[in-house]
Amino acid sequence: MSDDRLSETLTTRPATAAEVAGLVRRAQQDSLPITVVAGGHGPWSHSPSPGMRIELTEIAGIEIDGLALDGEDAVVHIGGGAVWGDVAARLGADGLAISSGDTATVGVGGLTLGGGIGWMVRAWGLAADQLIGAQIVTAAGELVETSADEHPDLFWALRGGGGNFGIVTRFDFRAHPVSGIAFGDHVISTDATRVLRATRDLMREAPREVTVTYMDVPPMDPSAPAGARLSAVWAENDIDALRSVMAPIAALDGVEAEYTTPAYRDILLQMPEPAEGAEPPGFIGGNGLFAELDDDLIDRLVAFRAAYPASVVFLRSLGGAYGDVGQAETAFPARTATWFVMAGGFDIPGLVDDETRERIRDDWRAIETGRLAEYGNFADTERPDAVPGMFRAEAFERLREIKRAWDPQNVFARNHNIAP
CATH class of the missing domain: 3.40.462.20 (Vanillyl-alcohol Oxidase; Chain A, domain 3)
Incomplete structure (x- = not known):
């Protein structure tokens, strides 16, 4: 591959999780660095960078898995490219809500993977606290389901560890019944x-x-x-x-x-x-x-x-x-x-x-x-030396172990990077 390819930005907009997996494998074959954009609000959303840019805007579906009954939470499935304004509008129509970011254009993916301090954080916790499962494309280009019961270490890392471990194409949340605010x-x-x-x-x-x-x-x-x-x-x-x-x-x-x-x-x-x-x-x-x-x-x-x-x-x-x-x-x-x-x-x-x-x-x-x-x-800039200060010491070491297991070559490095 020519050096020119390494200096260009190849923008892709996959429509399915399988397409995301194929793009990751292609980037690996061609030695292309990967930038993932989920929603388009954060510091890496607008600036081009060399390599393959995977924009998840076409994977933004919002599905409710049965409405809440008798005050119980409902399960909702949200595409990795959705933004919180669309989520709030869709869930609100059925009397549901998830504590999310402050701004309508904030992506579900970036906010949740980083924790997610929202408007109802004292009532319902972080966005990541409401996460119960996810579908993720790994650095090997494989589709994996994860939850507290499936690959629990990976699921633990997704709840606050950032985008270091793969590309989340679907988030599964508990949504709360609410008549309004x-x-x-x-x-x-x-x-x-x-x-x-x-x-x-x-x-x-x-x-x-x-x-x-x-x-x-x-x-x-x-x-x-x-x-x-x-x-x-x-x-x-x-x-x-x-x-x-x-x-x-x-x-x-x-x-x-x-x-x-x-x-x-x-x-x-x-x-x-x-x-x-x-x-x-x-x-x-x-x-x-x-x-x-x-x-x-x-x-x-x-x-x-x-x-x-x-x-x-x-x-x-x-x-x-x-x-x-x-x-x-x-x-x-x-x-x-x-x-x-x-x-x-x-x-x-x-x-x-x-x-x-x-x-x-x-x-x-x-x-x-x-x-x-x-x-x-x-934190809106890449400061590798500051990343350990975003975690407790024992959590940071555990995250590094999980990174080594799931992304040993640091394919997903365009983030607050936890090097394997």
Whole structure:
């Protein structure tokens, strides 16, 4: 094979799992590196890379295996190329839901394999916690079914270990019966410190039905309305229950609260498509899973957002069902964490100079000091040296063993790579 082939991108869009398996075997024969795109939202979705690019957009079916009865969960089968907006709409029509990502265009595959901290994480756990089985194409180009009973080590690795172990062409989930949700929007025009401390105290004893998200974004961020706001979701159509729980926050001066009962699909954000040829701005910062949102962490986050106009701070409450899962049951780290935190500045040429970049990095380093682990789904660049910090030490070693068993040649390396 010529060197030219190695420098080109061969884009493929298989329609069946068998076709995916054939493409993997072909890539192996031709020594082509493989990039897998499931959904098209993550950092590797839009940038071309040499080798074979396997896009799963044609494998996006959503099937319900019998409706839930008497409050029991239903089993649903979702194609590896589906996105969560379509899943929420389809399941919602039958009174079902799965806790998923925040944005409609987030792929089911990437989010689930990395864990999946969603709107109902305290009620139902991670997306990966709702996974009960999968169909996967291995590095050998074979189709394998996996679950807690079939190839259990592989199934364990899929629940938080990322895309290191194969191409998942079908996910099997438990979907939860739900008549609707209640949503609270708390717009903050006062000192965020008071609101965050009050929210932290509230969530220590809050029912698991409620999950809260804090965002403070600049006008230039297309993913959400500008400014600071605290959103709360109750995993049932009970607006009075949500209003009662959130009353201490709504009563604060400088907080304007509104409560509604939208469809779950309607609270998923719409990420606008970037202009053709436009590169998104760089991001300086990071994320972490924290045991506690203490006063020092709150102060640092509020000061960070105030210091850099083109910055974002994002927090989500954990606990509840998320913490019910034993640490060793999945590859996902930090089940004792009670908050997920992200902060960073947009690296916009002409607005951010070298000195400011270094100050942002220093401020983030001070924030991340107390984290238990980094959440891989929010890490948007390849940093091989950082991958061990996305797992507990014993889980990372187990993942390496499973990688050696299923992908000894590291065919699936275009991810937060766990080298065999």
